Amino acid sequence: MSRDRAGVGSAAEPTDQLAMRRANLSRTLRYIRANGPRSRAAIAAATGLHKTTVSSLVDELSTRRLVRETDLEYSGSAGRPGRGVSLSPDVGAIGIEINVDYLAVHGTDLTGRTVIQKRVGYDATRGDVERCLADLTDVARRSLAELTRRGVTPIGLTVGIPGLVDAARGVVVLAPNLGWHDVPVAARLARTFGPKLWIGVDNDANLAALAEHAGGVAAGTDDLVYLTGEVGVGGGVILGGRLLRGADGFSGEIGHLLVDPGGDRCGCGRVGCWETKVGLAELLRRAGPGAADGPDRDSMPDPHHRIRQVARRIAAGDQAAVTALAEIGRWLGHGGAVLVNLFNPRVIVLGGYFAEFADRLIPAAQAGLAGLTVASTARRCHFVASHFGFTAAARGGAGVVLDRMIEDPTGFPLAESRPLAAV
Structure with a gap:
């Protein structure tokens, strides 16, 4: 019995064959995705599938326009070279x-x-x-x-x-x-x-968080937390390389962690949420008049417009804006320590406006995290700025x-x- 057909029984053979076909199509695509264009012979050798099976799989994937043939691939060994198979841009x-x-x-x-x-x-x-x-x-x-x-x-x-x-x-x-x-x-x-x-x-x-894990600044880091850094603050948590969803799929609402019982009322209706301390709205409020509402605020609500206003004020030495960012950084470290104590991530990725001001936020946040985490090894967790901006x-x-x-x-x-x- 061939390796790619092992375990198929006769009682449920049609169903099992379809399931195995799907699995082998996926296996072929995953291999090409991870390793780049390869000949059919190379795919067979790496996946353990028979050459005739791989040829059939590639034909079906080509029909579905998911792969295409590339220029000739030479392996460096004697024999006839084969065309490479690559993922399709179609x-x-x-x-x-x-x-x-x-x-x-x-x-x-x-x-x-x-x-x-x-x-x-x-x-x-x-x-x-x-x-x-x-x-x-x-x-x-x-x-x-x-x-x-x-x-x-x-x-x-x-x-x-x-x-x-x-x-x-x-x-x-x-x-x-x-x-x-x-x-x-x-x-x-x-x-x-x-x-x-x-x-x-x-x-x-x-x-x-999935985008960062796949190809961002923390690509391949199997234990990470992503913070959105927008008007609201959300979090995506990846543990052991898998997205943490929770029993009902609602995990990651870390912006609503209670951090200040005597604080401001949040958009969720509760008081003292982390979001009220580090959200973009709080930065604009702390930065003072003009940061939240420029002359063209009504016609241009893009967050980058308001972030640029704060950046200009910081460059001009505006103390209110400088102090606002320092306070945001302190609270980032406070909440970040809670996340480290709960999930023990290796990296906390700062997205949205956090990434725009990372050079000012990270030092204060890192110091706060180091002082509040329980396990000494947890202090190896560090903040990094996303490169994806508001499109992550x-x-x-x-x-x-x-x-x-x-x-x-x-x-x-x-x-x-x-x-x-x-x-």
Whole structure:
């Protein structure tokens, strides 16, 4: 019995054969993704599959437009060289994040190439949920069309939301800063785009953490926490290389850790949440008049606009802005120590506006963390600044679609067929 067919019994043979076929398609894609273009013979040798099996698998993946043949690959040994097989740039995915004051889009193809990346100012608090969903649908439609115009067929879309998300149902249970309650985002988008497009919805910090783990400053670090650093503060937690979701999928709401019982009221309705100490709104409040509301605030709610205002004031020696950042850094260390004591991560990745001011925030945050962690080894955890800015969650959203496709290539409709020319 061949190695790739071991364990198949006759009683449930058709079902088992289909399951094994899916597993082998995934195994082939994962190998190519991790190692780059390889000949069919090299894939067979590395995966333990028979050459004829690999040839059949590659043919099916080619039909699905998930791989393509490359130039001749020479192994350096005697014999006939084989064509390399690489991931195809013909299919891809879109990630969209809708937040309090912006919309971000990231589109990528299966090779990991960024095809679309943009962020626009958007005030999600003005108007009702229906208007936000209509705008979200419009952005999704235009982004999918742009991906298609650039020669990439979209197979899925993931939306990132700052709040509690039932990812299995695609429902936003609660997004306090948006004012959303029980919003069926996936179902609404499915009405427009139909069953051929896979649609997912998840917490923005979870998606950002996945993006960082896959290809950010902490790539390959299997124990990390990502902090969003926006008007609200969320966290994505990865332990042992896997995203921590919790019993109901709502883990990571670390912005609502109680850190000051006598503090300010949070958007969630409680008092003294960590978000009220380190969120962007708090920085703007502490920085003083003019930081939160510039002359064109109404027409330009983009967070980068307000961050630049604070940066200019710091460069000019404005003491209120300098003191505000020092206090934010102190509270970052305070809450970061709680996370280290709970999860023992190796890295805490600062996203959003935290990353913009990392040079001023990290020293104070690191000092606070060192003084409040219990285990001495936990002090090896360090803060780092994300390079993805305000598009991390959108990037992670696109990645989720492609990861799902890699794990089960048969779970997605065949991409529209066209000649598969070698590159």
